[in-house]
Amino acid sequence: MSFEFELVASDGKARAGILHTPHGQIPTPVFAPVGTAATVKAIPPKDLEALDVNLILSNTYHLMLRPGDELIRDLGGLHEFMRWSGPILTDSGGFQLFSLAQISKIDDDGVTFRSHLDGSAKRLDPASSMRIQQNLGADIIMAFDQCPAPDDRAEVERAIARTHRWLVACREAHPDDTRQALFGIVQGGVFPDLRSQSAAFVTSLDLKGYAIGGLAVGETKAEMAAMLDHTMPRLPNDRPRYLMGVGEPDDLVEGILRGVDIFDCVIPTRLARHAAAFTHQGRINLRNAKYRTDESPIDCRLNNYAGQFSRAYLRHLVIAKELLAHYLLSLHNIDFLVSHVANMRQAIIDGCLRDYAKKFLAEYLQ
Amino acid sequence: MSFEFELVASDGKARAGILHTPHGQIPTPVFAPVGTAATVKAIPPKDLEALDVNLILSNTYHLMLRPGDELIRDLGGLHEFMRWSGPILTDSGGFQLFSLAQISKIDDDGVTFRSHLDGSAKRLDPASSMRIQQNLGADIIMAFDQCPAPDDRAEVERAIARTHRWLVACREAHPDDTRQALFGIVQGGVFPDLRSQSAAFVTSLDLKGYAIGGLAVGETKAEMAAMLDHTMPRLPNDRPRYLMGVGEPDDLVEGILRGVDIFDCVIPTRLARHAAAFTHQGRINLRNAKYRTDESPIDCRLNNYAGQFSRAYLRHLVIAKELLAHYLLSLHNIDFLVSHVANMRQAIIDGCLRDYAKKFLAEYLQ
Numbered sequence: 112m113s114f115e116f117e118l119v120a121s122d123g124k125a126r127a128g129i130l131h132t133p134h135g136q137i138p139t140p141v142f143a144p145v146g147t148a149a150t151v152k153a154i155p156p157k158d159l160e161a162l163d164v165n166l167i168l169s170n171t172y173h174l175m176l177r178p179g180d181e182l183i184r185d186l187g188g189l190h191e192f193m194r195w196s197g198p199i200l201t202d203s204g205g206f207q208l209f210s211l212a213q214i215s216k217i218d219d220d221g222v223t224f225r226s227h228l229d230g231s232a233k234r235l236d237p238a239s240s241m242r243i244q245q246n247l248g249a250d251i252i253m254a255f256d257q258c259p260a261p262d263d264r265a266e267v268e269r270a271i272a273r274t275h276r277w278l279v280a281c282r283e284a285h286p287d288d289t290r291q292a293l294f295g296i297v298q299g300g301v302f303p304d305l306r307s308q309s310a311a312f313v314t315s316l317d318l319k320g321y322a323i324g325g326l327a328v329g330e331t332k333a334e335m336a337a338m339l340d341h342t343m344p345r346l347p348n349d350r351p352r353y354l355m356g357v358g359e360p361d362d363l364v365e366g367i368l369r370g371v372d373i374f375d376c377v378i379p380t381r382l383a384r385h386a387a388a389f390t391h392q393g394r395i396n397l398r399n400a401k402y403r404t405d406e407s408p409i410d411c412r413l414n415n416y417a418g419q420f421s422r423a424y425l426r427h428l429v430i431a432k433e434l435l436a437h438y439l440l441s442l443h444n445i446d447f448l449v450s451h452v453a454n455m456r457q458a459i460i461d462g463c464l465r466d467y468a469k470k471f472l473a474e475y476l477q
Numbered sequence: 478m479s480f481e482f483e484l485v486a487s488d489g490k491a492r493a494g495i496l497h498t499p500h501g502q503i504p505t506p507v508f509a510p511v512g513t514a515a516t517v518k519a520i521p522p523k524d525l526e527a528l529d530v531n532l533i534l535s536n537t538y539h540l541m542l543r544p545g546d547e548l549i550r551d552l553g554g555l556h557e558f559m560r561w562s563g564p565i566l567t568d569s570g571g572f573q574l575f576s577l578a579q580i581s582k583i584d585d586d587g588v589t590f591r592s593h594l595d596g597s598a599k600r601l602d603p604a605s606s607m608r609i610q611q612n613l614g615a616d617i618i619m620a621f622d623q624c625p626a627p628d629d630r631a632e633v634e635r636a637i638a639r640t641h642r643w644l645v646a647c648r649e650a651h652p653d654d655t656r657q658a659l660f661g662i663v664q665g666g667v668f669p670d671l672r673s674q675s676a677a678f679v680t681s682l683d684l685k686g687y688a689i690g691g692l693a694v695g696e697t698k699a700e701m702a703a704m705l706d707h708t709m710p711r712l713p714n715d716r717p718r719y720l721m722g723v724g725e726p727d728d729l730v731e732g733i734l735r736g737v738d739i740f741d742c743v744i745p746t747r748l749a750r751h752a753a754a755f756t757h758q759g760r761i762n763l764r765n766a767k768y769r770t771d772e773s774p775i776d777c778r779l780n781n782y783a784g785q786f787s788r789a790y791l792r793h794l795v796i797a798k799e800l801l802a803h804y805l806l807s808l809h810n811i812d813f814l815v816s817h818v819a820n821m822r823q824a825i826i827d828g829c830l831r832d833y834a835k836k837f838l839a840e841y842l843q
Binding site: 150185192404420430 | 769
């Protein structure tokens with residue numbers, strides 16, 4: 112029953128479910144912290160377990176370059192390599208490739224680029240993305256797609272044509288979902304008709320799950336909401352829906368209200384490295400001098416280990432550039448998002464998601 | 478019964494004891510990791526507890542400059558500030574001052590210097606070192622001393638004269654050991670007669686414990702051993718003896734064989750930041766390409782969390798400059814030294830320290 116998606120409850124368009132994987136069940140909605148280079152930055156896997164993290168994402172682009180997907184395969188796969196026994200999702204490499212690498216050539220079959228690490232020439236295409244993700248061995252693997260600037264219609268049209276062609280090639284290179292499930296990605300920028308066209312094509316392949324790509328890449332929050340409103344009804348109810356790269360606390364609310372089941376984002380660990388922390392009253396920065404003598408925890412409504420420390424101590428660690436600051440702030444920020452999504456899941460089950468959302472947003476965006 | 482020192486067993490000159498403090502018992506011999514800026518770099522206090530760390534050291538010089546000892550006092554003291562409930566020892570500030578700060582003037586009453594952080598003018602003397610250490614609130618506080626180059630006789634003579642004068646002033650400024658015990662420091666460089674003279678003076682003050690300072694500062698290992706052989710019999714048997722700044726695994730053996738009870742050193746966390754790890758077969762560097770595919774743990778004889786990861790994974794973290802490398806390697810190195818000292822304590826109780834030492838050194842120094 113791997114990759115069976117069990118719907119437990121719904122509340123409006125929002126749903127609570129369970130996604131079964133070879134490495135355990137994922138209660139949905141779920142927020143996945145990102146472990147780019149086979150590590151969620153600064154956080155040992157045991158602490159992720161203690162926070163009830165149920166899914167992590169790792170990056171194909173980074174791992175193919177360093178330490179190399181074949182090495183990870185030879186060492187038993189990503190779960191074994193990084194000692195994380197829960198579910199893992201890998202992206203296709205496409206997104207990082209377009210944002211980090213120097214692209215030499217995009218053609219209808221794939222992308223030739225130079226590594227951002229050493230400048231060496233590389234190529235990714237549907238077959239190699241599948242082979243690399245098979246070597247890594249994540250539970251959920253993503254189709255190789257092209258993520259264009261969202262408001263350039265001609266560019267978006269070219270990108271969805273390629274994305275669809277590449278999806279077919281990915282399915283051919285990965286025909287069997289028994290151990291790893293292939294998810295397809297709907298593109299279409301901010302254009303409703305292109306989103307419709309992409310959703311129709313991608314869902315015609317009857318995949319284990321569907322992602323909405325090409326959002327949270329520079330469009331407005333209203334545009335993102337409009338695209339979700341338009342696209343979600345075009346995805347089958349009985350498959351998980353994944354909104355890629357989204358993790359702002361208010362965006363998680365908007366996504367879940369519209370029926371999104373899976374999210375991932377680097378934001379909790381990236382903010383931590385910039386001394387920022389989520390609170391129910393909005394984001395704060397521990398570098399601020401006003402926390403110098405503040406004996407309260409970052410957010411007294413959370414219950415993780417970082418909450419044992421005062422803002423004054425955390426500020427000291429930040430100012431003194433101490434490594435422990437990364438650990439404690441990352442732990443806090445991950446817990447904030449994971450708890451927030453878990454609270455929404457419970458609210459869906461209790462039939463009061465709209466209330467939770469209203470109260471949360473009123474306080475968070477005040 | 479605070480600061481009572483209970484001798485449990487002895488084996489040759491080596492002893493196993495228990496030092497009672499207001500924050501718990503310290504089984505001795507003990508190795509104290511260093512938390513320079515009120516944090517043992519990269520390691521949360523809960524993980525230190527799990528490793529059976531029984532004492533940590535923190536630095537007066539660093540904390541007086543940042544975040545300031547009065548702030549720490551106002552926030553409840555160092556234990557409360559850094560959420561470490563076990564025993565803490567603070568140094569006097571002298572050693573860092575001579576190694577890090579730009580000294581403006583040393584006179585017979587104290588030292589005027591410029592902060593290495595912002596160049597501001599500061600002064601430390603016996604009374605201010607005591608006041609700062611009282612503000613920090615460590616269990617064991619150290620007398621303000623001058624640590625000279627060990628082989629310049631004229632300089633060492635001047636330094637011990639000051640160290641003795643300053644010790645008397647420290648005792649006057651800290652007359653009561655009820656909550657914090659003042660330890661004195663024997664200086665004397667590599668000169669046996671000066672060590673004798675210093676030991677005689679320092680022990681005449683009947684303090685709760687005695688440190689041997691001015692070693693591990695550039696002299697040879699043979700010179701260090703000779704100074705220990707000469708000085709230890711001149712310290713009273715019923716007080717703990719602290720060899721400052723020593724932490725190499727073989728130096729711990731030599732110190733314990735000669736009756737040292739307390740050690741501290743930055744080496745486990747500093748080595749970790751340079752990708753180096755202790756093993757029973759000597760020190761290794763995880764950056765080395767030969768560990769690329771090595772599935773074994775750093776040292777299979779240890780039992781800490783870092784031991785769950787392969788050398789291949791640790792090498793990947795090091796090469797990718799991932800924060801988790803600092804955590805796992807620091808955890809490993811601290812456990813190595815703490816376990817090593819705990820094994821020696823057990824060997825003293827079992828009457829087989831010499832065997833343990835011989836086997837350990839043969840393997841470690843091979």
